[in-house]
Amino acid sequence: MTTINEPLAAAMGTLSTGPAAGNAKIAIAGPGHVGVTLAYACLIRGTGKTIALYGRNAEKVRAEVADLQHGLQFVPMATVVGSDDVEVCRDTDVLVLTAGVPPTPGQRRLDLAAGSVAICRDLLPRLLEVAPGAVLVIVTNPVDVVTYAALKFGGLPHHRVLGSGTVLDSSRLRSLIARRCGVAVQNVHAYIAGEHGDSEIPLWTSATVGGVPLLRWEDAERAPITAAEGDGLRRQVVQAGHEVLRGKGYTNYAIALATAGVIEAVLYDEHQVLPVSSLLTGYAGISDVCLSVPSVVGRAGVLRVLPVPLSEDERDGLQHSARAVRAVLDKLGL
Numbered sequence: 001m002t003t004i005n006e007p008l009a010a011a012m013g014t015l016s017t018g019p020a021a022g023n024a025k026i027a028i029a030g031p032g033h034v035g036v037t038l039a040y041a042c043l044i045r046g047t048g049k050t051i052a053l054y055g056r057n058a059e060k061v062r063a064e065v066a067d068l069q070h071g072l073q074f075v076p077m078a079t080v081v082g083s084d085d086v087e088v089c090r091d092t093d094v095l096v097l098t099a100g101v102p103p104t105p106g107q108r109r110l111d112l113a114a115g116s117v118a119i120c121r122d123l124l125p126r127l128l129e130v131a132p133g134a135v136l137v138i139v140t141n142p143v144d145v146v147t148y149a150a151l152k153f154g155g156l157p158h159h160r161v162l163g164s165g166t167v168l169d170s171s172r173l174r175s176l177i178a179r180r181c182g183v184a185v186q187n188v189h190a191y192i193a194g195e196h197g198d199s200e201i202p203l204w205t206s207a208t209v210g211g212v213p214l215l216r217w218e219d220a221e222r223a224p225i226t227a228a229e230g231d232g233l234r235r236q237v238v239q240a241g242h243e244v245l246r247g248k249g250y251t252n253y254a255i256a257l258a259t260a261g262v263i264e265a266v267l268y269d270e271h272q273v274l275p276v277s278s279l280l281t282g283y284a285g286i287s288d289v290c291l292s293v294p295s296v297v298g299r300a301g302v303l304r305v306l307p308v309p310l311s312e313d314e315r316d317g318l319q320h321s322a323r324a325v326r327a328v329l330d331k332l333g334l
Helices: 006-013 017-024 033-045 058-071 107-129 143-154 167-181 226-249 253-267 312-331
Strands: 027-031 052-053 079-083 095-098 137-138 161-163 273-275 278-281 286-292 295-298 300-306
Touching: 027 033, 027 107, 027 286, 033 052, 033 058, 052 058, 058 079, 079 161, 095 107, 095 167, 095 312, 107 143, 137 143, 137 253, 143 161, 143 286, 143 312, 161 286, 161 300, 167 226, 253 273, 278 300, 286 312
Parallel strands: 027 052, 027 095, 052 079, 095 137, 137 161
Antiparallel strands: 161 278, 273 295, 278 286, 295 300
16 A cells, blocks of 8 residues: 655645645746736635735736736635745745746647756746745646756755646546546546656546446447547647647646646645656656656645556556656756
8 A cells, every 4th residue: 555655744744734725825936828827717716815926027927916906806815916026935835837938839848848947947946945835836838847857956855846747638638538428527537647748648547437447438329439539539638738829829728727726736635636747756667757647636745646557558658758758858967
């Protein structure tokens, strides 16, 4: 049986849980499309009591904060603050990094690595100086590379650094399966794992619909999903973000909602199983790289990764994904 290790259990003992989480502070570094939409999502969901925005463009930060403040009457009680001084992030419970190099249509997420890692290297130590006790959530792409870089540059225990990973990709997959099987998306449990990008893979072996393993799905009205159809669903998931990017120039709503869910799992110690990106050690033969696999997320961050059943193809796919991310890390000297 997998248990929480002693250092992690000790760390959990020093963090607030329960009602105190309702007074939590969330700091978002990077008030771009994703960062500001995340702040908005947290406000309307009642996630946290104080939302802090940090960005280098003081005028933009002031404008975004003012716009959010003007709507506070219509959301659960909260405070919004912002500044171009990292001091605004002091003593935050959850620190979210959304600052990075914006993608262009057709560009792979891994192509953003050098610029986003440079921003992380410069910014993260200053942020953690004022928020040393925070759980760090990375949203900046390529999220697996930047999550690994944040571990190197920030010096936090590995369980307190997690990336948004394939949480959104998994939501997209569940939506497609639900539509195909004619059920509510809440009754589908399926995960995308590996890199948040072109090499990500669906974990068909552990996927279920209403408790029925998807690979053994039998329904008089709906034929089983074939291997070719499954490949098509995977391609749709991989291309979904690119399609949004081509159409409007950026993505923001879905990733903000997905990240708000991750933050809630941390603040309210929900022990949610989420495919966040974290440091793997000996998982499916993979070590020293950050990838997304189903993981239990709570107040201390990633409490443990789950040893879900994997087919040989899924294991090979995860290892291929790990090599793709590791190649970029090696190129960057990480």
